[in-house]
Amino acid sequence: MTRERRPSAQTVAVLRALADQPERWRYGYDLCTELGMQAGSMYPILMRLADRGLLETSWETERVTGRPPRHLYRLTGPGLAHATAMATPATATPPAAVPAAERAPAKSARRSRPRWADV
Numbered sequence: 001m002t003r004e005r006r007p008s009a010q011t012v013a014v015l016r017a018l019a020d021q022p023e024r025w026r027y028g029y030d031l032c033t034e035l036g037m038q039a040g041s042m043y044p045i046l047m048r049l050a051d052r053g054l055l056e057t058s059w060e061t062e063r064v065t066g067r068p069p070r071h072l073y074r075l076t077g078p079g080l081a082h083a084t085a086m087a088t089p090a091t092a093t094p095p096a097a098v099p100a101a102e103r104a105p106a107k108s109a110r111r112s113r114p115r116w117a118d119v
Helices: 009-020 028-035 039-051 077-087
Strands: 055-059 071-075
Touching: 009 028, 009 039, 009 071, 009 077, 028 039, 028 071, 039 055, 039 071, 071 077
Parallel strands: none
Antiparallel strands: 055 071
């Protein structure tokens, strides 16, 4: 059984920011500053969305002395439809609870002493 994962709040924020002006090319740093996110969170989200076909990517063509070309992003047609669908209240409903038998086992408690002390 395949179940749809609910997107993180950060992913929803990125999609909404891109959906504000879907024709406009945006770069990651611009989105980071607008949304107050760290690059370590932003770029994996952008890569995942691009891999799923929700974002179109391109390299900046304008050459600026002293700066490498930037990677640009904008929503595709399916990406805009997805962002619009997420904005509707019907998709804000939490998913059905997963039965305990299907859940991943809980992580074991941390050891109280470092591993190297075992030798």
